[in-house]
Amino acid sequence: MSTRWYPIYQRGNPQLRVFLPNFWMKLVRPTEDQPANIVTFAVSTEMTKHDVKNYLEKIYKIPVVDVRTRIALGETKRDQTYGYVTKKDDVKLAYVTMPKTEAFTFPDLFADKAEKQEKDEKSMDESKNGFRKFLDRNKKRPGTPGWYSI
Numbered sequence: 467m468s469t470r471w472y473p474i475y476q477r478g479n480p481q482l483r484v485f486l487p488n489f490w491m492k493l494v495r496p497t498e499d500q501p502a503n504i505v506t507f508a509v510s511t512e513m514t515k516h517d518v519k520n521y522l523e524k525i526y527k528i529p530v531v532d533v534r535t536r537i538a539l540g541e542t543k544r545d546q547t548y549g550y551v552t553k554k555d556d557v558k559l560a561y562v563t564m565p566k567t568e569a570f571t572f573p574d575l576f577a578d579k580a581e582k583q584e585k586d587e588k589s590m591d592e593s594k595n596g597f598r599k600f601l602d603r604n605k606k607r608p609g610t611p612g613w614y615s616i
Contacts, residue, residue: 488510488512489509489510489512489513489517489521490509490510491507491508491509491510491513491518491521491560492507492508492509493505493506493507493572494506494507494508494559495572500561502569502570502571503563503564503565503566503568503569503570504561504562504563504564504570505561505562505564505570506559506560506561506562507559507560507562508557508558508559508560509535509558509559509560510558511537511556511557511558513535513558513560514535515533515534515535515560518530518533518535518560518562519533519562522562528562528564529564529565529568530562530563530564531563531564531565532562532563533560533561533562533563534560534561534563535558535559535560535561536558536559536561537556537557537558537559538556538557538558538559539556540553540554540555540556540557541553541554542554
């Protein structure tokens with residue numbers, strides 16, 4: 467939770483106070499298959515279903531039909547050396563259902579990754595072929611350095 471401190475009210479103008487909620491929302495990639503009109507968010511544990519619905523409708527103008535929430539327990543781990551137990555923070559997950567006409571697809575942030583991988587594979591194949599040619603050329607002279615060629 468972010469900590470925001472607002473100055474105490476003082477008479478006079480201008481009032482330089484802006485009230486911002488201590489709420490946050492983070493889009494989460496779902497672990498299991500979901501219908502296209504359901505979106506998963508990790509939200510502040512203080513947010514209620516009504517807060518999530520109002521937040522999305524008022525700020526982002528997203529039509530919301532239903533909101534379901536659950537609290538996912540944080541992972542616990544025991545330290546191997548000293549034996550103490552640590553626990554990560556609990557997270558509240560909100561499953562937001564939009565109208566059936568709306569569909570949400572998780573954005574593909576690395577779309578050009580396939581092109582880059584193809585380019586890298588091509589350059590790797592070229593370098594392998596060049597090295598094979600070098601080995602075939604120097605088969606009869608093992609141990610001769612590469613810079614010593616005819």
